[in-house]
Amino acid sequence: MSSPALLWFRNDLRLADNPALAALEGRQVLPVFLLDDASPDRWAPGGATRWWLHHSLQRLGAALAALGTPLLLLRGRAEIAIPALADAIGATEVLAGRRYEPWAREADRRVHEALAASDRKLRLFTSTLLHEPHRIATGAGRPYGVFTPFSKAVLAQVEIPAPLPAPSRLLGLAHPPAGEALADWRLLPQPPVPDWAAGLRATWHPGEAGAVARLARFATGAMAGYAKGRDTPEGETTSALSPHLAFGEVSPRQAWHVATAEPWRRQLLWREFSYHLLWHRPELPERPLRPAYADFPWRPDDRLLHAWQQGRTGYPLVDAGMRQLWRTGWMHNRVRMVAASFLVKHLLQPWQDGASWFWDTLVDADLANNSASWQWVAGCGSDAAPYFRVFNPVLQGEKFDPAGAYVRRWLPELARLPDSLVHRPWEAPAEDLARAGVRLGETYPRPIVDHAAARQRALDAFAALPKSAAGALEDNAA
DNA sequence: TTTTGAGTTGTTCGA
DNA sequence: GTCGAACAACTCAAA
Numbered sequence: 001m002s003s004p005a006l007l008w009f010r011n012d013l014r015l016a017d018n019p020a021l022a023a024l025e026g027r028q029v030l031p032v033f034l035l036d037d038a039s040p041d042r043w044a045p046g047g048a049t050r051w052w053l054h055h056s057l058q059r060l061g062a063a064l065a066a067l068g069t070p071l072l073l074l075r076g077r078a079e080i081a082i083p084a085l086a087d088a089i090g091a092t093e094v095l096a097g098r099r100y101e102p103w104a105r106e107a108d109r110r111v112h113e114a115l116a117a118s119d120r121k122l123r124l125f126t127s128t129l130l131h132e133p134h135r136i137a138t139g140a141g142r143p144y145g146v147f148t149p150f151s152k153a154v155l156a157q158v159e160i161p162a163p164l165p166a167p168s169r170l171l172g173l174a175h176p177p178a179g180e181a182l183a184d185w186r187l188l189p190q191p192p193v194p195d196w197a198a199g200l201r202a203t204w205h206p207g208e209a210g211a212v213a214r215l216a217r218f219a220t221g222a223m224a225g226y227a228k229g230r231d232t233p234e235g236e237t238t239s240a241l242s243p244h245l246a247f248g249e250v251s252p253r254q255a256w257h258v259a260t261a262e263p264w265r266r267q268l269l270w271r272e273f274s275y276h277l278l279w280h281r282p283e284l285p286e287r288p289l290r291p292a293y294a295d296f297p298w299r300p301d302d303r304l305l306h307a308w309q310q311g312r313t314g315y316p317l318v319d320a321g322m323r324q325l326w327r328t329g330w331m332h333n334r335v336r337m338v339a340a341s342f343l344v345k346h347l348l349q350p351w352q353d354g355a356s357w358f359w360d361t362l363v364d365a366d367l368a369n370n371s372a373s374w375q376w377v378a379g380c381g382s383d384a385a386p387y388f389r390v391f392n393p394v395l396q397g398e399k400f401d402p403a404g405a406y407v408r409r410w411l412p413e414l415a416r417l418p419d420s421l422v423h424r425p426w427e428a429p430a431e432d433l434a435r436a437g438v439r440l441g442e443t444y445p446r447p448i449v450d451h452a453a454a455r456q457r458a459l460d461a462f463a464a465l466p467k468s469a470a471g472a473l474e475d476n477a478a
Numbered sequence: 479t480t481t482t483g484a485g486t487t488g489t490t491c492g493a
Numbered sequence: 494g495t496c497g498a499a500c501a502a503c504t505c506a507a508a
Contacts, residue, residue: 138506146505148485231487270486337487376486388500389488396488455489459500 004028004173006086008096009071010104012127012248013060014208017163019125020095028171030089031064032072033057034081035185042103043285043367046360047189048329051197052206054187056247059207061182069172072179079110086120088177093120097127097248100275101367102282128245130252130272131158133279143280145382150276151269163254199327204243204363211244212254219258227263233321233332234406239264240330242364245271274372277382285355285371288380292465296380299348307448308343309357311410314447316423317397318342320410327410329363334400340377341391345458346449351378379462387462390455397423413443 007029012018037044045053061071074081086094094115099108112122126132136153137143144150189195205213218239222229229237239259244250252268259265278284288294307313311322321335331339343354355374359365375381401407404422408415414422416436421428425438426447433440440446 139508140506142506144506146485149506266486334487383485383505385487386501386503391487392489463501 002027003090003092004030006082006089006091006094007031008082008094009033009060010097010099010248011246012097012251013056014211014249014251015060015063015067015166016208016212017251017254018097018166019127019164020097020123021167022164023095023123023125024167024170026171028173029069030072030085030091030173030176031069031170032074032082032085032179033060034078035073035075036077036107037075039077039103041106042101043359046362046365047196048200048361048363049365050187051189051200051329052204052243052247052363054182054185055206056249057182059209063208064170067167067170069170070176070179072176073182073185074179075185078107079114082111083114083118083120085177086115087118089173091120094122096122096124098124098132099128100133100279102278105282127251128248129275130154130160130256130268133272133276136276144273144276147270147273147383150273151266154269154272160253160256163251163257196326200329200363203328203330206243206247206249208249211241211249214239214241214244215250215255215258219260223259223261223264226261230263231334231400233335233401234409238332242366243330243362246364246366271366271369273382274366274368277372278368284375285367286352288351288378289375289382290380290384293378293380296465297348297461298350300350300353301347304347304448305343305349305353305357307445308339308347308349308354312445312448313342313347314426314445315342315393315451316404316407316411316414316425317393317401320407323410325358325361329361331362332406334396335406336373337377338391338393338396340374341385342393344374344378345390346393346451346454348458348461351375351380387465388459390458392451392455394423394451411444414438 005024005027007020007024009031015021036042057071057073064071074085082094094111099105108122108124115122131154136150136157144153189197204210218241222236222238226238241250241255245252245255252271256265256268281289308322311319311326313319317335318339321331321339325331340354343349344351351374355370358370362370372381376384379385379387397407402419404419407422414425414436417425417428417438418432421432425433425444426440428438438444
């Protein structure tokens with residue numbers, strides 16, 4: 001009989017369309033998940049990520065057990081724990097989906113080396129993306145820096161394979177080693193910290209079954225109106241598949257074949273593009289891709305940052321988004337753009353501070369997407385928004401939330417204002433405020449900055465950047 | 479090498 | 494109230 005294999009789950013917590021799982025081909029297997037939240041060289045999982053991970057691992061463990069083998073839970077550094085485990089069970093191969101974060105690539109390289117030293121193999125599969133990010137290049141062999149040609153190249157060159165079926169049973173080890181207990185990892189909010197996860201529990205169903213259900217629900221529901229409806233933050237207008245994709249509870253290939261609407265598929269391609277950028281520019285999460293922006297005159301200010309984080313800027317659309325994020329771990333994409341733009345341009349806070357907050361609070365926290373999107377908003381990324389494009393949170397609110405339904409849901413203190421004032425409460429006459437029970441500065445803050453003045457300040461700051469280098473993606477000194 | 483066309487998501491101002 | 498231009502020219506990718 002052939003030797004057993006180690007099936008190393010990372011961010012592909014599913015059984016269907018899992019190429020590492022399919023590569024077992026009936027061999028004995030030990031599935032393992034390794035939590036590395038202590039290494040200093042990586043972005044440790046944020047609070048919302050930890051909550052989701054707990055539930056997703058619970059579901060994956062149950063699904064694997066039903067097929068014939070438990071899921072082993074371990075903690076530690078991959079380059080030590082994985083080779084040791086392979087050695088302990090006599091596995092000659094470790095199978096896993098490929099990861100693309102800089103630290104993960106480095107860790108995989110070390111795992112590969114350590115395994116090779118004892119004649120074992122690490123086999124990595126394309127699992128969380130449609131296509132390997134390093135296998136797309138321009139005609140000149142360079143990485144793409146603009147989305148549209150990148151997406152055209154992917155569409156022209158890549159055949160998206162049909163998803164693989166889930167196995168109907170697995171052959172586990174007769175005596176699998178004992179792992180750790182999920183509860184001991186303390187991934188959920190623990191006393192004395194208040195239970196902030198109630199809104200997450202009410203909103204989400206982590207795990208493969210929840211992911212597949214969410215995808216099917218979108219394909220038969222909101223997808224038909226997605227091209228127009230996706231900009232409306234209130235109501236079920238998007239797929240809300242992002243956290244499931246981030247944890248790999250459903251694969252992008254599955255999503256591609258089920259959710260066929262072109263504008264939605266383009267969002268999947270944006271995800272590919274973010275990973276393409278991260279692959280070629282591993283500094284993406286830390287530093288602006290456009291070198292001139294390294295000298296941008298940010299004005300770090302904890303008071304402003306906290307007001308933004310808590311949804312107390314005085315601009316209803318921004319505040320509603322930030323409170324939706326805090327309560328549910330998710331924010332509608334249109335509102336993300338407005339809220340992010342507000343932090344960076346109106347408040348002149350470094351985009352990295354916004355990215356950190358999103359990383360901690362988003363259930364769909366994804367290093368490539370989050371970093372690329374913040375750089376896009378800040379104007380220092382690939383294909384970034386021109387610097388003069390400053391969202392007006394009032395106009396955005398009135399355009400995409402005209403009846404104020406979204407703002408009222410997340411800011412109940414403004415719920416009784418009339419539609420015409422709900423996005424600009426500071427302009428409300430005293431009698432309207434009184435009738436709605438709003439006391440500005442008490443029940444809801446006055447605007448933390450004046451829009452027109454803040455906009456001009458941002459334009460001036462961007463205009464002062466060195467012109468020649470302001471747009472360049474590459475550092476010419478390199 | 480040079481040229482050409484295109485480039486996710488806006489806002490404001492003035493006619 | 495509506496509409497077009499200005500915003501700032503630039504970079505990227507392909508022919």
